[in-house]
Amino acid sequence: MKMWRQIGAVTGMNLRSIPQRLSTSLVIVIGIAGVVAVLVSVLAMSTGMLKTMNNAGRDDRAIVLRNGSAAESGSVLTRDAVRLIGEGVGVKRDADGKPIVSAEGIRLISMYKKADGAEVNVAMRGVGPKYQTLRPEFRIVEGRLFNPAVNELIVGKSAHAQYRGTNIGDRLVTRGGTWTVVGIFSSGGDSHESELLADVETLNSAERRGGAQSVNVMLDSIGSFQAFKDSLTSNPALAVDVYREREYYKQQSKVIGRVISVIAYVVGGIMAVGAIFGALNTMYSAVSARLQEIATLRALGFGSTAMVISVLAEALLLSCIGGAIGAVLAWLFFNGHVVSTGGTAMGQLVFELSVSPALVAIGIVWACAIGLIGGLFPAVRAARLPVATALRAV
């Protein structure tokens, strides 16, 4: 009990004297704010990307590719295969008894970014007539849906924001023809919003391509996935791989997501080491500025635990403030900041950086760790100080 009172008293004294040592104290705050801001911003990139990819997946939908294809771009499915997949076990059927499936095909087209004119590959996706039933999250936000049999397409919200020539009425040239933009759609913030959509039959005939690349299927229930998968893989007329949609999209962004996280932690780690030295500096000078004060307290009978904890508490408080400032800076500058990358097999993926509460927590934890390490040695020094020597210096 007495110890707690001591700790309270000394910590209070320390904190009240911070304004007198403002500029040295700011070293901890600013140093840690820098580390946390960089760490959180870079991690926000991979979080935002994963979020976009995860949104694209639902557990009651499955995607079927030719076996061995890592992604849609490398897959081909014949018309017969598409029909057989629709007849698989556990496929949900609409009111007319038709399976809710969409045979889709992607081709990459070159587009130019609005921001810097950089040329990038963007996916143009041909989709089947049941697309809207398959994807209830799909919504036209401007204009109208494309009509089949004419060269019309609609652009995703993110694609519209990022690329030139994606306004309604604009024309887009591919090898197979000239396409008119007739609408802009949203799709629940998923990766499809980075794409252009057209009717699959129209796209295939214009581009002189047969068949589809993937078949997307709505299942009866989440549980019927295994039955559906088994019915297809045991069918000798089919050679396909079946994935849950969510897993498929997660897989697509796995590599690049991991690369970004590694960069974040390596750069953040090196910066953190630098910040620890800064924190050590600050706390050592905080302790040495108060040598006589500490010695006097010790002479009065204050315990060394109280000294250690009071110094640590000060370091932690300052580093938490720094961490919070860093996280807020990252949030202010980068939350919702739109970037795009071509690190997936499906052309450019446009996504928003997302500073989630979990990331802020990671930032604060790092800040506390830095503060703790930076405060520990000076705290021990304060506690070990020989009282007589320190008092003589007065």
Add this chain to the structure above:
Amino acid sequence: MKYFKLIWAGLWRKKARTIFTMLSIVVAFLLFGLLQGINQGFNQAVQNLNVDRLYVSARTNMTDGLPYAYAARLKGVPGVRAVSHWTYFGGYYQDSKNVIPAFSTDAEALFKVYRELKVKPSYLEAMTRTRTGALVSEKLAEKYHWKVGDRVPIGTSIWTDKQGSNTWDFDIVGTFDSTAVGAGMPEFYFNHAYFDEAAAFGNGVIHYYIVGIDTPVNAVRISKAIDAMFENSTYETRTQTESALVQTAMKQLGDINFIANAIVGAVLFTLLFLTANTMMQSVRERTSELAVLKTLGFSDGKVLGLVLTEALLLCVFSAALGLVCATLVFPVLKPIFGEFQMPLIVLGMGAGMALLLALVSGLPPAWRARQLNIVDALAGR
């Protein structure tokens, strides 16, 4: 120079503080060296790429492909030395994670276009004789313990053969030395004739024609001539130089330049604050000592010089240490980024940055020391 001892003593007046400040500067410049080194290294590598090669792809998008028949017409363009081609195979070995950069090509012409790739004539001859033959880089052969004469099954994520299988067998007929070209280049070449005959679809498609030209000076003219030749045909072309091609590929990944600069900016700002603070503190503590120096006859300018030199010494020495560390770490990154060294320009930039840091952090306290009034300082006012 005669004041060196004085400056040195000032610097080490508080050992712990100086060492911690030094270490944080070292860390910052290590980070600076790594990030800018990679960034500049890439830029330099791109600029040093061969300029006597052009890449011809479909104008709409590379994946659209070009007809095989274009090879003959490209050869006819004046100034063209040799024409070869690539088609992406999307290869992997055993597991789709073991990516094999495999491409179908016209091997004989390929080694005329890429003169820096070294291959034994006997291997090249075996390649033309063996329909299912493959030439692999020495690096790749070593990685998977392949020997000449081995038959290797290569999976593909794109192509199916006429039997409906997506695993193709190739006979390794030789190896080639690819050390002269950077990472990210094809390392597994096989005959286009075999590929074209055996593929179930997409027959005859070529993704890139690679055109070797007589002299780099003509690159622009020949590019224009090629694109003009195929204008308004079903398959329009786009011709790029090697560096333009690589730059486009890099841009697909995102703005690497911006990210590197933003991080370095944040690091340097943080550091500036830290060093400036240390210098300020150190001068404040020495107020009376500086006053004594002035009493002894040191001029205002000299005192300013002393303090500034101290900052300079601290920053430049630590920065140099950090850059040396970065240069030493650089070879570790080789497996990820391929063959490149710490660009000299980065070291130069680092030196400039260290000077700037010393000036910005040292000038305010040095100025304070210069303005010091002896009587007030000694009286502790």
